[in-house]
Amino acid sequence: MHTARLNKLLRDITDEDASKRRSAAEALSDGDERAVYPLIKALRDDNFGVQDAAMRSLMNIKGETTAYMVLPLLRENSFLRNTAILILREMGTITVPLLQILLNDRDDDVRKFALDLIHDIQQCSYPEKLVEMLTGDTNANVRAAAAKTIGRLQLKKALPQLTAALKDEEWVCFSALEALIDLKEEEAISSIVDLLNSPSETIRYAAIEALGKIGSHNAVQSISDHISRAEGFEKKAAIRSLVQIGTVPSMPGVSDALIDMLADDDWDEKFTAIKGLAALKDETAIYHMIDAAGSLDLSDPESEDKLTIIKEAIYGLGCTSSLIDLLNDASVKYRGKVAAIEIIGDLKCKNAVTILIDLLKSDYRDVRRSSIKSLSQIESDEAKNCLMEAIADPDSHVRKTAVSSLGKIGDMTAFEPLMKMLQNEKYNDVIDEFINALININPDLFLSRINELNDNIREMATKFTSELNSGYTC
Numbered sequence: 001m002h003t004a005r006l007n008k009l010l011r012d013i014t015d016e017d018a019s020k021r022r023s024a025a026e027a028l029s030d031g032d033e034r035a036v037y038p039l040i041k042a043l044r045d046d047n048f049g050v051q052d053a054a055m056r057s058l059m060n061i062k063g064e065t066t067a068y069m070v071l072p073l074l075r076e077n078s079f080l081r082n083t084a085i086l087i088l089r090e091m092g093t094i095t096v097p098l099l100q101i102l103l104n105d106r107d108d109d110v111r112k113f114a115l116d117l118i119h120d121i122q123q124c125s126y127p128e129k130l131v132e133m134l135t136g137d138t139n140a141n142v143r144a145a146a147a148k149t150i151g152r153l154q155l156k157k158a159l160p161q162l163t164a165a166l167k168d169e170e171w172v173c174f175s176a177l178e179a180l181i182d183l184k185e186e187e188a189i190s191s192i193v194d195l196l197n198s199p200s201e202t203i204r205y206a207a208i209e210a211l212g213k214i215g216s217h218n219a220v221q222s223i224s225d226h227i228s229r230a231e232g233f234e235k236k237a238a239i240r241s242l243v244q245i246g247t248v249p250s251m252p253g254v255s256d257a258l259i260d261m262l263a264d265d266d267w268d269e270k271f272t273a274i275k276g277l278a279a280l281k282d283e284t285a286i287y288h289m290i291d292a293a294g295s296l297d298l299s300d301p302e303s304e305d306k307l308t309i310i311k312e313a314i315y316g317l318g319c320t321s322s323l324i325d326l327l328n329d330a331s332v333k334y335r336g337k338v339a340a341i342e343i344i345g346d347l348k349c350k351n352a353v354t355i356l357i358d359l360l361k362s363d364y365r366d367v368r369r370s371s372i373k374s375l376s377q378i379e380s381d382e383a384k385n386c387l388m389e390a391i392a393d394p395d396s397h398v399r400k401t402a403v404s405s406l407g408k409i410g411d412m413t414a415f416e417p418l419m420k421m422l423q424n425e426k427y428n429d430v431i432d433e434f435i436n437a438l439i440n441i442n443p444d445l446f447l448s449r450i451n452e453l454n455d456n457i458r459e460m461a462t463k464f465t466s467e468l469n470s471g472y473t474c
């Protein structure tokens with residue numbers, strides 16, 4: 001930046017007009033080290049816009065000088081301290097060498113801030129100092145910050161010190177567990193398992209969660225044993241951890257606890273329950289999984305993925321009577337019933353054909369449509385006959401689904417009924433589906449009888465027949 005321009009901005013940053021000060025602070029982002037001190041002073045400005053502009057400009061003037069001059073703000077009031085942390089974090093690795101001296105500061109907060117910055121920047125060239133602080137700092141919050149930072153930096157050589165920290169004050173223990181989750185070292189499992197006998201419920205809970213997140217099969221037996229003496233949230237946490245590890249024991253109370261978890265509003269909790277119930281192959285859980293499917297909000301863009309997870313779990317249980325019986329259960333939500341019908345179709349459950357045929361008379365359009373799709377997936381003469389009746393359904397969406405299904409089946413017995421109903425169809429999108437189905441069943445016969453159709457249908461069929469003729473020509 002030209003000196004004259006810089007000098008003008010440095011004058012404007014102290015102007016009585018706040019808008020001039022803000023504009024100057026913004027423009028100084030293109031400045032050099034000469035702009036750093038005035039910008040730091042502007043962080044104390046009474047105008048929030050000036051403060052924000054100064055902060056962003058300091059972030060832009062990356063360099064050791066900027067970081068060094070911002071460091072003293074860590075001793076100021078909460079606003080300036082938090083602003084300094086944001087700036088120093090943005091500086092990244094430039095900041096890290098300057099933080100080492102702060103790790104010996106007399107102020108507990110300053111030492112903790114330095115560790116937090118190293119944690120966030122995820123780089124440190126003096127790891128031995130972090131280990132020293134974990135084991136020897138007089139302040140518990142600082143030791144906890146050191147533990148978390150060691151875990152984030154993956155300092156596996158500090159594993160003995162981290163496991164020893166599990167016996168430290170509660171807050172340090174929590175941070176040490178967090179670090180051990182990051183490291184995922186088998187050697188730490190036994191020390192974490194020991195915490196299951198802690199008199200502190202919160203420590204036991206944290207240890208259970210840590211074992212699940214580490215995912216070691218060496219912890220399965222200990223967690224399973226703990227389930228029998230745990231209660232409430234602690235018991236659920238133990239079961240959740242076993243699901244995360246991938247081993248769910250078939251023991252009293254486990255299935256019931258997982259079903260209770262299905263009722264939770266948190267979908268992560270629901271997913272864990274679904275995974276556990278699928279592993280147990282508990283048929284009694286099907287109703288509850290379908291109930292979860294029925295509660296899905298279709299406006300949620302993630303609902304399709306959630307439904308897929310539920311379906312995959314039920315697929316593993318097969319064509320059970322528990323699943324088929326849901327089709328006649330009045331307590332099942334409408335959307336849940338549709339999901340059950342779709343699953344039965346995917347599984348090709350022949351035992352459900354009679355019930356699916358009865359559902360073609362349902363008052364709900366989507367129930368009729370999903371029943372048609374499922375019947376088309378199941379090889380059954382009875383189902384084919386009912387599908388041919390469904391092409392006369394009063395709802396055009398249902399007719400369209402029935403026609404499409406018959407076209408995919410490709411059975412010649414459907415040709416004449418389709419031709420007959422096509423003559424009376426008035427919706428163009430359904431007419432398209434009729435033509436598609438007829439061509440799929442017997443293209444030559446359809447072409448030979450196209451003159452039987454009215455002018456509108458013949459015109460609509462032109463695009464299909466031209467493509468068909470072109471294919472024959474080639």
